[in-house]
Amino acid sequence: MHRYREIAVAFSRNGFGFFVKELGLHEFLSLPKRLLVKGQKGTHTKTTGERIRLFLEELGPTFVKMGQIASTRPDIIPNDIIVELEKLQDHVQSFPFEEVKRIVEKELGMEINEVFSEFQEEPLGSASIGQVHFGVLHTGEKVAVKVQRPHIEKVMKTDLEILQEIAKLAEHRQEWAANYQVTEIVDEFSKALLAELDYSLEGRNAGRIAQQFKDDPRYRIPKVFWDYSTKKVLTMDYIEGTYINELEEIHQKGYDKKLLAERMVEGIFQQILIDGTFHADPHPGNVSVLPGEVIVFMDFGMVGRLTPEMKSNFATLVIAMMRQSTDGVIKAIMRMGAVPDDVDIDLLRSDVDLLREKYYDVPFSQVSIGEAVNDLFSVANHHHIHIPTDLTLVGKALLTMEGVVEKLDPDISIVKIAEPFGRRLILDRYRPDHVVKDAVDHMGEYWGIFADTPKNIKEIIALIKKGKVPLELNLPDSEKFLTRIDRISNRLAFSIVLLSFSIIMVGLIVGSAMGRQSSLLWNIPAVEIGFVIALLMFVFLIYTIFRAGRF
Secondary structure: OOHHHHHHHHHHHHHHHHHHHHHHHHHHHOHHHHHHHOOOOOHHHOHHHHHHHHHHHHHHHHHHHHHHHOOOOOOOOOHHHHHOOOOOOOOOOOOOOHHHHHHHHHHOOOHHHHHHHEEEOOOOOOOOOOOEEEEOOOOOEEEEEEOOOHHHHHHHOOOHHHHHHHHHHHHHHHHHHHHHHHHHHHHHHHHHHHHHHOOOHHHHHHHHHHOOOOOOOOOOOOOOOHOOOOOOEEEEOOOOOOOOOOOHHHOOOOHHHHHHHHHHHHHHHHHHHHHHHEEOOOOOHEEEEOOEEEEEEEOOOOEEEHHHHHHHHHHHHHHHHHOOOHHHHHHHHHOOOOOOOOOOOOHHHHHHHHHHHOOOOOOHHHHHHHHHHHHHHHHHHHHOOOOOOHHHHHHHHHHHHHHHHHHHHOOOOOHHHHHHHHHHHHHHHHOHHHHHHHHHOHHHHHHHHHHHHHHHHHHHHHHHHHOOOOOOOOOOOOHHHHHHHHHHHHHHHHHHHHHHHHHHHHHHHHHHHHHHHOOOOOOOHHHHHHHHHHHHHHHHHHHHHHHHHHO
């Protein structure tokens, strides 16, 4: 309850008191009324993005990390808020060396001096989840040791549980929250955050990407020392390089900036389009440079994975974008995501056409691939087409990479560098051995369908014989359809009444002729009364049909 109150106060202090009131949190939490009305002094001069960033920073590690993860989802979060979320920094103090020593010894099951001949007490860096110390193994290797903060897992799980409850409450009380499926978004971000708490996952990610570049001397990935690594301690190579955004130092050391830019682009596309496992956050703090223009990728807490099908769909999307083919883009998006039954294809096409205007007459070599991909994913999200998280990470990774390399070489053509990778991917798709492998992989599935066919046919025939064939009609324009049916039925009714009236008239004329009477109406017999009643019914029917406007 204390943490609930801290979160509610932070909402209110940063100008979101209305949200606390709408959720009803103020009903069971003791909050100053002035906060619910005005918030902290000066909040009205700040943008929504700034206030969200300050709110997250105020609440500490869990919320900062959630904000950083959210910044990778421009498909569901407006760009002005993304810009602020990207400014989030881990304003946290380092924890004492006594705690570091206790955690390392408990995790490794050995005295710290038994593992390291040297272990610096002052951390190299400190972040929300852990901090990094320099060490030297008894075998002489220099290492960077990442140690998780004490009790951080418990703190984060508590915060995430509260966030999930607030999301459920928001969906129950707010229509916008239900439309955006806020609980699913929080669940997705929670899974990503909890994965970062397991350092062994990060180590395995590093191993996978290292395997991609094992025969390529242009790239280096820090080696993981598995004998000295666990869920809470990660021991890796210590690599002394120059961060890729330190342009002055890069210039002083005589590195070729153009070559560095090309190699970084090639390295990212190799990971995304060829191998399918890629660094999802290649910001300058995670990329450094060694002599010989060697690129070093570090910190694999956030990694994306693409299946062969996802890679193929992404390549198809990029090709359709290059050709400015609206239909091609729509087909690629439909293949990529889970498409709701009620999606309006015409409206989707209209939105894609509108987006195409943004890039009309702009050479594709000058288009930001990352921005274009994120724009398309935003359109898909607007139509409730759920794009897999790993594909949205592609857009974020490309956008981050573009921001880095353009500072190294403003004239770089990322599309030109990416083109050979795209061609290779397309050619690989149609290689005879791949086609055969695909057919073999799906043989079991095809055989299952073939084997079940006689049984399915027998069941359908049995249902037909019993007259129990289920029939489901989906009529997009049901209102128009029903109105048309109504009009047809009214016209039929009119025709029947008109026919009846005609028969009565014929009967009266024939009866009059046979009886040799000039007129039967003056004698008011039963037939004439019936005639009058039929006439009145006819007039009333005509009146009601015309009044309904459905004739």
